[in-house]
Amino acid sequence: MVKCLFLFDSFKGSISSLELAKLFSKEFSYSKGLPLSDGGEGFLDMIKSLKDGKSLSFNIKSQSYEDITVEVYVTYNNEAYLETSQLIGFNKNTDVPLLSRTTYFLGKLLQELDKLSFSKIYISLGGSLTQDMGFHLLRSLGLRGYQDENEIDLSSLDNLFKINRLDLKKLYKFKTELMVVYDVDAYLLGKHGANPLFAKQKGVTKDDIIYLEKCFSRFQELLENNDYVPLLGDGAAGGIGYIFNHIIKSTHILGSEFALKLINYEELQDKYDYIFTGEGCFDLSSRYNKLPYLLISKTKDINKIILIAGSIKQDIDFKHYSLYPTYENNLFKAIKYPKRYLKQAIIDIKRELGIIKRQEHEFPLFIDQDSEVLILGSFPSIISRKKSFYYMNSSNRFYKVLTEIYHDDFSSLEAIKSSLRKNHISLYDSIESCEIENSDDSKIYSYKVSDIPSIIKNSKIKKIILNGRKSQEIFLKHFKDLKVKVYFLPSTSSRNASYSLIDLVNEYKQALFDK
DSSP states (O other): OOEEEEEEBBBTTTOOOOHHHHHHHHSSSSSSOOOSSSTTTTHHHHHHSSSEEEEEEEEEEOOOEEEEEEEEEEETTTTTETTTHHHBEEEEEEOOOGGGOOOOOHHHHHHHHHOOOOOEEEEEEEEEOOSSTTTHHHHTTTTTTEEEEEEEEEGGGGGGGTTTTEEEETTOOOOOOEEESSSOOBBBHHHHHBBBIIGGGGGHHHHHHHHHHHHHHHHHTTOOOOOOOOOTTHHEEEHHHHHHISSSSOOEEEHHHHHHHHTTHHHHHGSSSEEEEEEESSGGGGGOOOOOHHHHHSSSSSGGGEEEEEEEEOOSSEEEHHHHHTTTTTTHHHOOOHHHHHHHHHHHHHHTSSSEEEEOOOOOOBOOOOEEEEESSSSSSSSHHHHTTTTOOOTOOOHHHHHHOOOOSSSSSHHHHHHHTTTTTTEEEEEEEEEETTTGGGGEEEHHHHHHHHHHSSSSOOEEEEEEHHHHHHHHOOOTOOSSEEEOOOOOSOOTTTTHHHHHHHHHHHHHOOO
């Protein structure tokens, strides 16, 4: 029994952390999946999975001036949670040039929330598609600019170079405590700042980055923050972190630290054999304490870690899987169809962890010289392999069906064999060997088919009954040209809940007695 914990951040623009948690939890038994976020997209999914509350909707405009609806989650202790990527994130596709995108309406929404008397407002900064250092956010809160005594329009970053004074006296004062959860440990300026590290992925040129750096420096100079001490997180969300850290004076929290504390990772990790984490691209920026990187650094046993990412651009010395280019050498396809390639990766992971194993059909065909009917399953269950005979799992209804049809004794193995011979029934499976996870027909891989034609040729078999969908699928693929009557019947497995015992009896009786 392998216990797995799934703690993914979203694959930006590809698949959410919530979808990842659901996908992996479904594929692995004895597992737990929690959608996590270090402050970017998926932040609200994380909060909603861990805290009780309700959602509120607000109509606002996006970074590209489109009318949108934004969700704010309010917990029962009256804390509000806002995921800013809903307004200014990569999930809001825009053709508007970077220098024209705005954080103005984020400021307007925050003012609206402040008037609702929450105990705290948590604001996640991450996954932004803006790069204005919060200039427009401050403008929405009352920032004014002047060339000497003449007020200058501040609708464009370009106008920073036309003014010599900013007025913050009428800046909106928040009554509610603002808790800012930022996604990266990055400074505002310099080679480790917001522009060199993150602007390129938002669609700008090297010249744009140089210009943005000049704008940021000019804005900071005009703000006259003489006691400014650079803080990690100043560069978050295109530099908005700076405004929250130094101008609005909010409480700032590293998002990855916030997420891991929220789930009590220090203790949680001890309960699992393997811990899966990952993000869209694991690269240099991940080292600025993004969620997967911090999680890995806080894991006591690195051998527990399995990293899965859309792409990996850093050398790492623990188990890892990359969708691009391992499973798809076209990056666009890897981003567009992540589930397709994640499922391929999951199969390889299960092989490596020993969840999927190669198994042989270790007991023989049951047949005698008078057998006229061959009932084919797919591959023996774990219990059947242990007991060396067919349909030995007590939850399988196969022998209950035959009991109802023939009114013979199928209560013990010897009685089963005797009754099968009496009614001229032989048993076998379509698969001779395969890789399989437990007893799950849907998780059979790289199989070798049984030699069904030889059985038909060397016996008196007049009809074949295929028990279940997997057996039917294999028969149609490999044996459809056999000159013998074939009946496609529903599985007698207890998993086939759509068929009652009476339904199965009627179906099998008709096939067994059909001339």
